[in-house]
Amino acid sequence: MPGLLLDTLRGSRGEQVPMWLMRQAGRYLPEYRALRAEKGGFLELVYDTEAAAEVTLQPIRRFGFDGAILFSDILIVPYAMGQDLAFLAGEGPHLSPRLADTALSALQAVPERLGPIYATVAAVKAGLGPETTLLGFAGSPWTVATYMVNGEGSKDHHAARELAYRDPGAFGAIIDGIAHVTIEYLVGQIEAGAEAVQLFDSWAGSLAPDEFERWVIAPNAAITASVQARCSGVPVIGFPKGAGAKLAAYARETGVDAVGVDETIDPAWAAREIPAGMPVQGNLDPLLLLAGGDRLVERTNAILAAFADRPHVFNLGHGIGQHTPIDHVVTLRDTVRAWRG
Secondary structure: OOOHHHHHHOOOOOOOOOEOOOOOOOOOOHHHHHHHHHHOOHHHHHOOHHHHHHHHHHHHHHHOOOEEEOOOOOOHHHHHHOOEEEEEOOOEEEEEOOOOOOOHHHOOOOHHHHHHHHHHHHHHHHHOOOOOEEEEEEEOHHHHHHHHHHOEOOOOOHHHHHHHHHOHHHHHHHHHHHHHHHHHHHHHHHHHOOOEEEEEEOOHHHOOHHHHHHHHHHHHHHHHHHHHHHOOOOOEEEEEOOOHHHHHHHHHHOOOOEEEEOOOOOHHHHHHHOOOOOOEEEEEOHHHHHHOOHHHHHHHHHHHHHOOOOOEEEEEOOOOOOOOOHHHHHHHHHHHHHOOO
């Protein structure tokens, strides 16, 4: 029998609300920090199947969340497309060569770089009970492209946005290339055991409305349609962070089975504007989880009440912060578990 989370993502609404947290497998956990110190760099940890599976399972053992999210990184796709990837201490990820300076056609694909991730999915699946849904994921093409073009993260995604305006043909080829690999990558995760997948578009909010339609909605719709056609019954969650009022169009036009809502969105607005019956996911501010206190409980209950009339997966509006106290997470979990709507 499917777990509560999978049932909810498929459109069911029960008395209890399932929950998981973005970046729940990570550095706010002491057991993660200990393993990271033992294994060394981040990429080395991702590519160590036994260790990556252990990291994925750590928050399930500690908190009993309804979903386990694969421990990996959205930049595995450009790595498989032929860019070199390094995570530098204090600087974050670096990709080379930058596609601001190099044509996509110059890259030599290395698809075997995806294999160890599938092995991690299979190892995690073997370690989970049927009540816990295994979530795979990938970055959406726009967000991944911002890194591929610039070679690293940036505040305003200037390089990618400028290239998209100046040479939409070249930029479109990058988006199409990412989408093609992403479809294969998600299908590979599902074949290895993932029961649902999420598309992270972390930088969707940096685009003008017509660019959002072109570089966020269109490629996500193509990915979703392909995954759904090849993997019937596997829900696709779309998470366009920062989409604002464009979230409603995203929910209607991409074909995703569920939509993630970030912390800047009023949940009452989302409940009203997102298509009736569509599962929603979100949307507590990660900084409120960090701060804790009475407001954490009050806001959690307010979000639960706002989405009481539709399938709802409780989550944060983005990833959990690395300094979040463990007892705040316990308070959040217990508040969600106690709520009945």
